Amino acid sequence: MTLKPDVRGFFDPATATWTYVVWSSGHEDRRCAIIDSVLDYDMHSGRHSTASADAVIDFVKARGLEVEWILETHIHADHLTAAHYLRAKLGGKIAISRHILAVLETWAPVFQSAEDTPLDGSQFDVLFEDDQQFTIGPMTAKMIHTPGHTPADTSYIVGDAVFVGDAMFLPDVGSGRCDFPGGNAGDSYDSGQKLLALPPETRMYVGHDYPPGPRREPQCMATVSEQRAGNLRFHQGVTRERFIEAREAADAGKGVPELILPSLQVNLRTGQFGKDINGVQFVRLPVDKL
Amino acid sequence: MSDIQTIHPKDLHTVEGKGGVILDVRTPGEHSDAHLARPHAHVPLGELDPADFMLRRGLDRETPVYMLCKAGTRARAAAEKFAAAGFPNVHVIEGGIIACDDCGEDINAMVVETGTAAGSCATKQPMSVERQVRLIAGLVVLVTSALGIWVNPVWLYVPLAVGAGLSFSGVSGFCLMAETLKKMPWNKGLKQQADTGGACGIIKPDNIPASSPGPGKPGCA
Incomplete structure (x- = not known):
């Protein structure tokens, strides 16, 4: 029998990001995982806050959970992760795909941040190999490599649920853009097929939601069968060629996310602002590098 | 329960x-x-x-x-x-x-725009059930009172009944007409996959804080 994990989602309206807490309520084992947390950051003032992360902390404490994992699906370019803050407050191991090493190699020179951003990924507690199995309390979990949006995107399968980050969005939204360095529409298609091959009743939890109309409120979940039937980009009958063509046309001329520069450098340090100068931390804005 | x-x-x-x-x-x-x-x-x-x-x-x-x-x-x-x-x-x-x-x-x-200034983006706002009830009750009273005065006084039983019904709903909070209207197709919600996005997501409410905090207000003991 497949375990059905309990899932609590937290939506951050500022960046349209879903953060998840995953555990098994039917068990005495209270260990849980936190997936894709958010550290609030204001571009103009350079101020950050932990309000979003604190809501997650309050929830974990209220339910009497013990954090075993702090998982990242990828290095986000549109929001900062609170992984480091959460680990300091709640414990747990920060984990991400080993493919992150390629992302580090691409971006560390852009930010000239080798001094406080180890290129061997040692700032993360665990670098998962492809298809690596692990456990969250009583539940077995598995990472699968689902690149396309970035070269290191990971999906996590936990019981009858899968957390896909930006590899796929809700049916009426489609899937993540593929025009970042290392992104690839063909890879995105192949990753989508991997996800759609999961059992039809699998609950697919997405990393963002951008409701297409004013009456559709933010949601976080669609089943694999709903995705197969109606995903804007991945619905049945779409060939690889047509998917790539439509994806590239949609991405052409797209602006970069507002928080891309702070996000990348901070997320490569698991959510830290980096080494200080006389007690002041900085965000670097490289000129003409994007 | x-x-x-x-x-x-x-x-x-x-x-x-x-x-x-x-x-x-x-x-x-x-x-x-x-x-x-x-x-x-x-x-x-x-x-x-x-x-x-x-x-x-x-x-x-x-x-x-x-x-x-x-x-x-x-x-x-x-x-x-x-x-x-x-x-x-x-x-x-x-x-x-x-x-x-x-x-x-x-x-x-929400202040509903009545003009067509929004051009092709004009989005029809359904009338609330409350307003539909008032409109229907008002029209019935208006027409049957007129018929009672000028045609046959028997018609006056209708506004009498409407008045009784409204009083009952005011006291009990239950309104048969509202319950019936809610089941009408035009009062059913739009589908979840509302496809109204694109360039035309313009249903911007004018945000009007309706009332300032009033501790002395009745009904808020």
Whole structure:
């Protein structure tokens, strides 16, 4: 029998990001995982806050959970992760795909941040190999490599649920853009097929939601069968060629996310602002590098 | 069903701290006319599937849910649906949005644009059930009173009956006409996959805080 994990989602309206807490309520084992947390950051003032992360902390404490994992699906370019803050407050191991090493190699020179951003990924507690199995309390979990949006995107399968980050969005939204360095529409298609091959009743939890109309409120979940039937980009009958063509046309001329520069450098340090100068931390804005 | 709790509108500020969610179960028309400024979800009572609602919004079984309608009747029905589906932490907001307004809750009221200045983006706003009831009752009284005065006094029994019905609904909070109207196709909510996005997402409410906090207001003891 497949375990059905309990899932609590937290939506951050500022960046349209879903953060998840995953555990098994039917068990005495209270260990849980936190997936894709958010550290609030204001571009103009350079101020950050932990309000979003604190809501997650309050929830974990209220339910009497013990954090075993702090998982990242990828290095986000549109929001900062609170992984480091959460680990300091709640414990747990920060984990991400080993493919992150390629992302580090691409971006560390852009930010000239080798001094406080180890290129061997040692700032993360665990670098998962492809298809690596692990456990969250009583539940077995598995990472699968689902690149396309970035070269290191990971999906996590936990019981009858899968957390896909930006590899796929809700049916009426489609899937993540593929025009970042290392992104690839063909890879995105192949990753989508991997996800759609999961059992039809699998609950697919997405990393963002951008409701297409004013009456559709933010949601976080669609089943694999709903995705197969109606995903804007991945619905049945779409060939690889047509998917790539439509994806590239949609991405052409797209602006970069507002928080891309702070996000990348901070997320490569698991959510830290980096080494200080006389007690002041900085965000670097490289000129003409994007 | 007895484990359904109630919350007074003046305590709504505590909902967020408890990790709870407010669920407005009125019709789309009523919701666009006026809704809470604080975060809330909106699903009309007739479309509400508790388990599906909780799952798609990432809410776990124990998340507190606070039901809101106009005056409390539909909120109680929604709460009973949740309790029957096995959700243990369900609350009814006493007195509905009327009481919330009286207690100084910020309400975003929509000013419906009547002109066509919005061009091809003009989006039709359904009339609230409340206004439909007033319109129909008013028209019936108007026409049958006229018939009673000028044609045959027997017609005057009709406005008499309408008056009795309105008084009854005022006292009891139950309105047969409203209940009937809610079942009409034009009062059913729009489908979840609303495809109204694109360049035309223009239904911008003019946000008008309806009332300033008024501790002395009646109904908010």
